[in-house]
Amino acid sequence: MxxxxxxxxxxxxxxxxxxxxxxxxxxxxxxxxxxLYADLQGPVTESRSIELxxxxxxxxxxxxxxxxxxxxxxxxxxxxxxxxxxxxxPPSVTGRLGGRPFDPAVHAGGTEVKGISYSDLAIRxxxxxxxxxxxxxx
Amino acid sequence: xxxxxxGVVRTGPFxxxxxxxxxxxMRVPGRFFLSEALAGTLEEGALRxxxxxxxxxxxxxxxxxxxxxxxxxGFPIGGVGAFDLTEGVVSPGGVGFDINCGxxxxxxxxxxxxxxxxxxxxxxxxxxxPTGVGARSPQRLGKADLKSMLEDGASWAVEAGLGxxxxxxxxxxxxxxxxxxxxxxxxxxxxxGLPQSGTLGAGNHFLxxxxxxEVYDPAAAAAFGVEEGHVAVMIHCGSRGLGHQVCTDYIxxxxxxxxxxxxxxxxxxxxxxxxxxxxxxxxxxxxAAAANYAWANRQVITHQVRQLFGQRFGLxxxxxxxxxxxxxxxxxxxxxxxxxxxxxxxxxxxxATRAFGPGAPGLPADLVGHGQPVIIPGSMGTPSxxxxxxxxxxxxxxxxxxxxxxxxxxxxxxKKQLAGRDVREALRRDGIIVRAPNDASIAEEAPSVYKSSTxxxxxxxxxxxxxxxxxxxxxGVIKG
Numbered sequence: 001m002x003x004x005x006x007x008x009x010x011x012x013x014x015x016x017x018x019x020x021x022x023x024x025x026x027x028x029x030x031x032x033x034x035x036l037y038a039d040l041q042g043p044v045t046e047s048r049s050i051e052l053x054x055x056x057x058x059x060x061x062x063x064x065x066x067x068x069x070x071x072x073x074x075x076x077x078x079x080x081x082x083x084x085x086x087x088x089x090p091p092s093v094t095g096r097l098g099g100r101p102f103d104p105a106v107h108a109g110g111t112e113v114k115g116i117s118y119s120d121l122a123i124r125x126x127x128x129x130x131x132x133x134x135x136x137x138x
Numbered sequence: 139x140x141x142x143x144x145g146v147v148r149t150g151p152f153x154x155x156x157x158x159x160x161x162x163x164m165r166v167p168g169r170f171f172l173s174e175a176l177a178g179t180l181e182e183g184a185l186r187x188x189x190x191x192x193x194x195x196x197x198x199x200x201x202x203x204x205x206x207x208x209x210x211x212g213f214p215i216g217g218v219g220a221f222d223l224t225e226g227v228v229s230p231g232g233v234g235f236d237i238n239c240g241x242x243x244x245x246x247x248x249x250x251x252x253x254x255x256x257x258x259x260x261x262x263x264x265x266x267x268p269t270g271v272g273a274r275s276p277q278r279l280g281k282a283d284l285k286s287m288l289e290d291g292a293s294w295a296v297e298a299g300l301g302x303x304x305x306x307x308x309x310x311x312x313x314x315x316x317x318x319x320x321x322x323x324x325x326x327x328x329x330x331g332l333p334q335s336g337t338l339g340a341g342n343h344f345l346x347x348x349x350x351x352e353v354y355d356p357a358a359a360a361a362f363g364v365e366e367g368h369v370a371v372m373i374h375c376g377s378r379g380l381g382h383q384v385c386t387d388y389i390x391x392x393x394x395x396x397x398x399x400x401x402x403x404x405x406x407x408x409x410x411x412x413x414x415x416x417x418x419x420x421x422x423x424x425x426a427a428a429a430n431y432a433w434a435n436r437q438v439i440t441h442q443v444r445q446l447f448g449q450r451f452g453l454x455x456x457x458x459x460x461x462x463x464x465x466x467x468x469x470x471x472x473x474x475x476x477x478x479x480x481x482x483x484x485x486x487x488x489x490a491t492r493a494f495g496p497g498a499p500g501l502p503a504d505l506v507g508h509g510q511p512v513i514i515p516g517s518m519g520t521p522s523x524x525x526x527x528x529x530x531x532x533x534x535x536x537x538x539x540x541x542x543x544x545x546x547x548x549x550x551x552x553k554k555q556l557a558g559r560d561v562r563e564a565l566r567r568d569g570i571i572v573r574a575p576n577d578a579s580i581a582e583e584a585p586s587v588y589k590s591s592t593x594x595x596x597x598x599x600x601x602x603x604x605x606x607x608x609x610x611x612x613x614g615v616i617k618g
Binding site (some may be wrong): 007008009010026037038059062063107108109117118119120123135 | 162181208210211212213234235236244252270271329330339340341357379382383386387389390393394405406407411469545547549550551575576578579583584618
């Protein structure tokens with residue numbers, strides 16, 4: 001599994017790789033949290049459930065990351081773990097996010113993400129692994 | 139010119155065209171303004187986005203980009219598109235996540251030497267205005283307050299005692315979009331908006347102390363209320379999580395609408411709906427409500443600044459008058475001349491600023507002879523500019539001009555190449571104090587990662603999309 005930052009002048013663009021679709025979504029959530037917060041260390045004390053269904057898997061990724069962003073900001077939670085099940089047809093994701101409350105002393109200093117962009121959003125499957133590219137508006 | 143990308147046609151000293159056919163499905167050409175000095179910074183992705191906008195139904199005249207054009211998502215940054223109200227569409231991709239991100243400028247009677255204890259003033263401002271990821275407002279707003287912010291914009295804050303009536307005259311559209319419909323704003327967006335009123339945010343948002351160090355147009359400067367040698371305060375922020383959520387929500391809604399109305403799109407971020415459709419009207423209502431939240435937000439921050447200057451320097455609210463407040467991520471209904479006829483159009487400005495010329499409707503009586511004040515922020519170490527709107531902009535760009543300098547280096551590139559501590563020290567040697575949560579955020583926003591604001595504004599001035607009024611030199615900045 002890997003998270004690689006790609007060149008983009010104004011915003012942040014990532015390529016994420018994982019062996020399964022479920023792991024790919026969990027890694028994408030990690031890429032988002034690593035952007036928002038300086039540090040993801042620390043015990044998991046809170047969890048939130050996720051249950052989403054969308055038109056296609058790109059929409060599902062957009063909906064999923066938008067939901068993670070919302071939960072983190074609205075509930076002041078920093079997520080460091082995700083146990084997810086992603087099914088391709090119908091495209092859906094269910095599972096739980098684990099994390100802890102935002103603590104400025106530990107987590108402050110990240111980059112604010114305004115939203116997840118559909119521009120160049122893509123999920124591919126090749127050579128026995130899944131790969132996605134996603135752009136965060138920062 | 140060797141550096142310009144293939145397929146671009148030069149049509150004037152600073153003017154370039156993307157002919158129909160640059161990408162499939164273009165209904166009108168693309169047009170942008172750029173000097174030879176800036177041509178090397180133009181990305182292929184920005185041109186493709188400019189061309190993509192030209193494929194949208196009901197676009198009038200051409201897809202436009204200002205001299206700060208760069209690669210964004212959906213529309214390019216610096217992009218302007220005007221759409222017919224019957225045939226045309228409205229798209230969150232033409233507004234962006236940070237609805238009504240904008241800039242306001244306050245003048246002060248203080249000269250630079252009278253700004254005693256500048257470092258402490260910066261520190262006080264940093265404490266008074268919550269900044270950065272996770273920052274929460276010290277205000278305790280109720281849902282009724284929030285609804286008022288969404289419906290009434292800056293006037294909510296003025297009525298709450300956080301400003302003066304004159305502030306409203308000095309906001310674009312009086313700091314309020316009448317199309318606002320708070321019932322179209324989701325509970326999620328409200329939940330994000332409630333604790334963030336009066337917060338600056340992060341990224342490129344800032345609050346800056348500046349000095350008016352050169353006046354080019356004394357008559358306009360006097361009318362706008364700026365005087366050479368005086369300290370000014372610039373505030374750059376938007377609609378915070380509330381606006382971000384409105385955009386997120388409506389991209390989902392309009393994605394479905396795009397399919398329902400059979401609109402073919404080259405980029406899903408351009409999800410859209412006919413302006414005159416239930417989905418289009420709902421987005422406009424929610425977008426306008428988020429825009430109002432942003433105006434109220436900048437008004438709250440203005441109050442915090444005035445209070446601090448009151449405590450430190452014994453100044454009253456009236457001693458720090460608002461020069462102007464402009465939006466640079468917004469879609470608005472305006473009347474413009476198109477193909478020789480006056481038409482109502484929906485003008486999307488994505489990283490572009492309204493620049494109405496002299497005599498334009500809606501300008502206060504004391505400004506109408508000069509044109510609308512246009513505020514173009516620089517970066518931490520480079521000057522900002524005050525311009526005035528022009529008739530040329532009314533004729534050529536639907537009354538629009540640039541919004542800033544525009545990035546030339548990615549954030550990751552900046553962090554690799556620049557150490558925040560070095561940037562902070564270099565700025566300090568130039569007399570600019572920077573206060574930010576950490577050094578990485580300073581490196582990301584270092585002056586060298588942006589185009590030269592001076593060159594961008596020179597192009598604007600030469601083309602006539604704004605006329606220079608004054609230059610503002612930064613002396614201290616707080617960043618999120």
